[in-house]
Amino acid sequence: MNRLGEVIVSRERISNMVNEIAGMINADYAGKELMLVGVLKGAMIFLADLCRAVDIPVIIDFIIVSSYGVETKTSGVVLLRKDIDEDIKGKHVVIVEDIIDTGVTLNYLKDVFESRNPASFKICSAFDKPSRRVVELVPDYCGIKIPDEFVVGYGLDYAGMYRNLPDVRVLYND
Numbered sequence: 001m002n003r004l005g006e007v008i009v010s011r012e013r014i015s016n017m018v019n020e021i022a023g024m025i026n027a028d029y030a031g032k033e034l035m036l037v038g039v040l041k042g043a044m045i046f047l048a049d050l051c052r053a054v055d056i057p058v059i060i061d062f063i064i065v066s067s068y069g070v071e072t073k074t075s076g077v078v079l080l081r082k083d084i085d086e087d088i089k090g091k092h093v094v095i096v097e098d099i100i101d102t103g104v105t106l107n108y109l110k111d112v113f114e115s116r117n118p119a120s121f122k123i124c125s126a127f128d129k130p131s132r133r134v135v136e137l138v139p140d141y142c143g144i145k146i147p148d149e150f151v152v153g154y155g156l157d158y159a160g161m162y163r164n165l166p167d168v169r170v171l172y173n174d
């Protein structure tokens with residue numbers, strides 16, 4: 001049975017984190033136009049908050065990826081199931097993710113996006129579990145580091161559930 005555990009990141013902390021990252025993005029892209037690319041479905045809530053906290057002009061797009069074997073093996077296979085609608089050549093792009101775990105998903109997306117010759121490419125993640133990395137990947141904008149626990153809420157799901165919880169909580173499987 002799955003049991004919803006304690007809050008490990010409160011909505012207040014999340015809100016502060018969003019504002020901090022938005023401040024960095026405002027400074028880094030002042031006078032520029034930015035494309036924010038959300039990784040569905042997990043990043044939808046973070047992206048919705050982040051795009052309203054920045055005050056530079058943004059274009060929003062989404063991708064969908066599937067990962068296989070990421071939980072257990074050192075090299076997961078990532079499939080891009082829905083690509084962005086526009087060409088990113090010459091554009092400033094920030095990819096927005098819910099959480100970085102092994103790093104396999106974003107490592108793959110980094111290669112895909114960088115091969116398309118954007119003006120710049122950066123990675124932004126709301127949460128990070130650095131202790132779980134199997135590939136070297138450091139997000140440019142990193143929200144809140146969390147311990148090696150399975151967590152849900154603020155976009156993060158278990159079997160499609162719990163994305164709507166406003167705080168991030170541990171999910172126990174007992």
Ligand code: IMP
Pocket residue numbers: 042067070097098099100101102103104105106149150151152156157158
């Ligand atoms: P990775 O960095 O390629 O291992 O995969 C990151 C993806 O795994 C995230 O986008 C999430 O969809 C999922 N994920 C990793 N850790 C968690 C968690 O604790 N809760 C919910 N989803 C997670």
Ligand code: MG
Pocket residue numbers: 039040041042043098099
């Ligand atoms: Mg995800």
